Amino acid sequence: MKNLDAQSAIEAGGWDSRFGVTLAVAAGDNIAAALIDTNGDAASIDLDEYERDSEGDWQALASGSAGDDGVSWSWRMVAIWGQTAPRKTVDIEYLGDRRATVASDAGWWLFLAPSTDDSDAVPRRIQRQSSSGAAADSALTCR
Numbered sequence: 001m002k003n004l005d006a007q008s009a010i011e012a013g014g015w016d017s018r019f020g021v022t023l024a025v026a027a028g029d030n031i032a033a034a035l036i037d038t039n040g041d042a043a044s045i046d047l048d049e050y051e052r053d054s055e056g057d058w059q060a061l062a063s064g065s066a067g068d069d070g071v072s073w074s075w076r077m078v079a080i081w082g083q084t085a086p087r088k089t090v091d092i093e094y095l096g097d098r099r100a101t102v103a104s105d106a107g108w109w110l111f112l113a114p115s116t117d118d119s120d121a122v123p124r125r126i127q128r129q130s131s132s133g134a135a136a137d138s139a140l141t142c143r
Helices: 006-015
Strands: 021-028 029-035 044-050 056-067 069-073 077-083 089-094 097-102 110-113 122-124
Touching: 006 021, 006 044, 006 056, 021 110, 021 122, 029 077, 029 110, 044 077, 077 089, 077 122, 089 110, 097 110
Parallel strands: none
Antiparallel strands: 021 029, 029 044, 044 056, 069 077, 077 110, 089 097, 089 122
């Protein structure tokens, strides 16, 4: 598959399309990830990782329990995910750079980037500051 979207993430991950629901998808360069509600009841959320092969097709690499929010490091990629208000922008810091992602219509967000050799180098969520200087409500998500 050349494009990784909600439906192709279910297919590539081998999930039953009658029950599996894609919550968020993120892709960049030759890496991608998806948050999958494996049976549609929010009881089991997995993070699926993908890599583009030499022909440009996405291949599933790994899948593991993710929960409602978290951070992951593998030799290919780092990811951070969670829930917030639908379509809300979430700010993330990774390797000294500030990045942003937007929550899906369902309120799930997912950010990924290529990893480094340092397994402690993982992204973190940055709280937005309100005009009064207090941390404003924010969360990370993806499309």
